[in-house]
């Protein structure tokens with residue numbers, strides 16, 4: 351990757367010299383002739399590192415540094431300064447500059463060492479940030495289906511309860527269980543079973559509204575939370591969902607199968623106003639749906655097929 355470095359200096363010879371040295375090292379270079387222009391180029395070019403002179407017309411190096419830091423950017427700034435101005439350079443360090451270099455830049459190696467070190471540090475920081483984001487994503491998602499996991503369900507449900515209570519809105523919680531899934535595994539193999547789980551997650555996500563949340567609750571059980579949804583709307587939504595599942599033929603590695611699901615629902619605030627109560631009621635409704643012959647939805651004791 352070619353990292354981009356912004357050089358800000360009002361002396362054309364310095365700009366030229368640094369550009370040449372840094373380009374030879376393999377960096378992309380963008381330039382500005384004073385602090386004001388420097389901040390503009392910083393915004394438009396989003397460089398990976400800034401090297402700025404201190405004494406410049408319109409805006410000086412310290413103002414450039416502050417402008418960059420105030421914008422919330424974590425891009426490093428190296429200060430270029432004359433011998434007479436080391437005090438300002440130290441003030442820049444206190445204000446968050448990464449390093450300072452004395453002009454004239456006679457020893458190119460000193461410059462390159464500082465630049466390479468700053469770029470290396472930044473690349474590591476970017477990599478770490480990505481890894482942390484990946485870990486955070488892995489902590490809330492189920493690895494097979496990519497759906498939110500059990501832990502995330504608890505957090506989401508807590509939030510939804512507070513929100514719905516505050517605004518006086520209804521929401522619906524569904525527990526979904528695949529019918530005779532053991533037979534799918536036994537007939538077609540565990541791998542095909544995994545394919546069904548994954549695909550079912552996709553089908554249900556597609557059949558839901560964008561504000562609905564689909565979770566993998568455990569093995570072959572899923573939970574859907576439908577915010578801002580009354581009982582009648584939930585029944586319509588579940589019919590759409592069950593139709594989507596029933597009509598799909600699961601195909602993988604020359605194996606084909608159709609499945610049905612049983613669904614139990616519970617609604618807030620009509621049936622319960624707490625998390626444990628809602629899950630328990632939906633589970634009981636699911637159990638009844640299984641007992642009554644599967645492939646159906648039960649909400650408030652009413653059977654929907």
Ligand code: GH3
Nearest residue numbers: 527528529530531532533535540543544569570640
């Ligand atoms: P019912 O209609 O009563 O729900 O019957 P069932 O066969 O679906 O229910 P049961 O609870 O007896 O079996 C669930 C099966 O789900 C057994 C288990 O091996 C399978 N299962 C759970 N998690 C996974 C998984 O991650 N992958 C696969 N392939 N199968 C799984």
Ligand code: MG
Nearest residue numbers: 527528529531
């Ligand atoms: Mg099952």
Ligand code: MG
Nearest residue numbers: 527569570571
């Ligand atoms: Mg089950």
